Amino acid sequence: MKKIYVVGAGVQGQEGFSGRALELVKSCEVLMGRAEHLALFPEFPGETVLIDNNFSEIAERLRQSDRQTVVLASGDPLFFGIGRRLLRNFSAEDLEFVPNVSSVQYAFAKLKEPWDDAIFLSAQGRGIEGSVDRIVANDKAAILTDAINTPAAIAAELVKRGRDGYKAYLCENLGTTEERIVTTDVRGLLEISAAPLNVLILIKEYDAGGEEHVPTLGIPDEEFAAARKLITHEEVRVVTLAKLKLRHDMVLWDIGAGSGSVSIEADHLLPNGRIFAVERNKQCIDYIKQNFRKFNVRQARLVEGEAPACFDGMPDPDRVFIGGSGGNLWDILQAVDERLPAEGRVVINAMTFDTLTAASEYFSNAGYQLEITTINVARTRPSTEYKMFEAHNPVYIIVAIKE
Numbered sequence: 001m002k003k004i005y006v007v008g009a010g011v012q013g014q015e016g017f018s019g020r021a022l023e024l025v026k027s028c029e030v031l032m033g034r035a036e037h038l039a040l041f042p043e044f045p046g047e048t049v050l051i052d053n054n055f056s057e058i059a060e061r062l063r064q065s066d067r068q069t070v071v072l073a074s075g076d077p078l079f080f081g082i083g084r085r086l087l088r089n090f091s092a093e094d095l096e097f098v099p100n101v102s103s104v105q106y107a108f109a110k111l112k113e114p115w116d117d118a119i120f121l122s123a124q125g126r127g128i129e130g131s132v133d134r135i136v137a138n139d140k141a142a143i144l145t146d147a148i149n150t151p152a153a154i155a156a157e158l159v160k161r162g163r164d165g166y167k168a169y170l171c172e173n174l175g176t177t178e179e180r181i182v183t184t185d186v187r188g189l190l191e192i193s194a195a196p197l198n199v200l201i202l203i204k205e206y207d208a209g210g211e212e213h214v215p216t217l218g219i220p221d222e223e224f225a226a227a228r229k230l231i232t233h234e235e236v237r238v239v240t241l242a243k244l245k246l247r248h249d250m251v252l253w254d255i256g257a258g259s260g261s262v263s264i265e266a267d268h269l270l271p272n273g274r275i276f277a278v279e280r281n282k283q284c285i286d287y288i289k290q291n292f293r294k295f296n297v298r299q300a301r302l303v304e305g306e307a308p309a310c311f312d313g314m315p316d317p318d319r320v321f322i323g324g325s326g327g328n329l330w331d332i333l334q335a336v337d338e339r340l341p342a343e344g345r346v347v348i349n350a351m352t353f354d355t356l357t358a359a360s361e362y363f364s365n366a367g368y369q370l371e372i373t374t375i376n377v378a379r380t381r382p383s384t385e386y387k388m389f390e391a392h393n394p395v396y397i398i399v400a401i402k403e
Contacts, residue, residue, distance in 0.1 A: 001094065004062055005070045006077045006086060008100030009037050011175030021098050025070050032058065033072030040072075051082075059089045075102030080122045080144055104142045107171040107199045110181060118142050118201075123149030129301070132157045133274060135166075137298040139204040151200045155189035162293045166202040173197050207296040217241070219265060225290040226259035227283060232323055232349060235377045236395050241265055243347050243373070243399045244319050248272050253317040254300075255307050255332060256324025260288035263300040275300035276314050278307050280326060308335030316341065322348045329355065333362045340402050348398040356396045368400040 005024045010016020032049040051058055076099040077083035086095055108115035118140040123131045128149055135141045145151055151170055158164050164186035172180045172195035218238045221231060249272040254263045257277035266275055277300055279285050288302050303310055308331055316339045325332050336346060350356045363370050374396055378389040
């Protein structure tokens with residue numbers, strides 16, 4: 001099999017090709033690409049092969065071919081393009097990539113906006129919620145949308161989460177005579193029917209949650225909207241986060257999230273991770289929404305439902321915190337065990353001997369490494385004439401590491 005050349009077409013058409021790209025096309029025997037790419041070379045003398053939804057057929061043909069072949073792609077073939085699929089089917093030595101200007105690069109150039117600090121994502125396959133998870137975690141994003149995950153749909157999800165503080169640039173039909181760039185905001189996108197070929201660029205202007213809160217470890221309890229008995233108190237929360245041993249890119253499940261305080265504190269410890277706050281109680285759900293908005297969380301997402309039934313749509317966790325189980329502790333632990341990788345950690349805050357005993361029994365039988373710490377906290381009462389301590393109920397922090 002001869003080397004396969006994968007050549008990117010610029011957004012402006014044939015005039016966007018480099019001299020080397022044009023020479024490769026001129027000297028090849030077979031030219032493959034989508035219809036719009038093949039149309040750029042109407043006088044090509046060799047064989048042309050249309051790439052549609054027939055990649056497996058194309059891959060097999062490339063394996064069997066002894067003729068020099070060029071595969072045409074859009075922009076940079078390795079940027080949400082055919083390059084990734086080719087690398088899954090052929091060795092790197094069999095391929096040579098000749099990139100061109102991508103639609104995203106072109107869009108930023110038209111806007112005269114630096115793009116080295118942006119994140120890039122394709123909504124196709126990731127879905128609305130996954131896309132918006134990434135968007136709200138960053139200040140600048142470029143999104144390739146599709147017929148389902150449209151700019152308006154993405155805007156609707158941002159508004160739903162109260163995270164609409166972005167300036168929006170809808171860049172349509174770039175490099176064509178129908179090119180159009182609309183400058184608006186997130187709510188303005190709700191009223192626009194975008195062209196199928198578009199790049200959406202979002203740049204944060206303000207945090208829609210209002211007051212900016214600097215991330216600190218140990219946020220005072222009174223900062224959270226919460227039912228008094230349904231919050232992990234400040235000192236216990238700090239120890240709990242230490243026991244979780246979070247790394248920057250982990251997935252954390254916060255089960256029985258209560259006020260969402262653990263998820264909020266973990267949010268700045270996981271700049272490249274994802275947090276899923278699971279809660280079934282309607283009052284607590286309202287509190288979590290208020291607190292997420294107030295603290296402008298970026299990585300955390302609320303999952304409303306009963307554990308463990310609601311776990312199916314969540315990615316496998318690296319760490320799990322259980323602040324409340326709603327009487328389903330055993331079922332929750334079984335479901336967690338099926339999804340947790342080796343060396344994964346589960347941390348449980350138990351207020352009662354019943355929870356402590358049940359959790360210890362489960363983890364011992366399942367072969368986990370187990371550590372239990374008792375936290376006794378007493379605080380002074382600042383409003384009293386005499387400095388007296390008010391004791392909180394002891395909390396048992398159970399740490400289980402999967403062998």
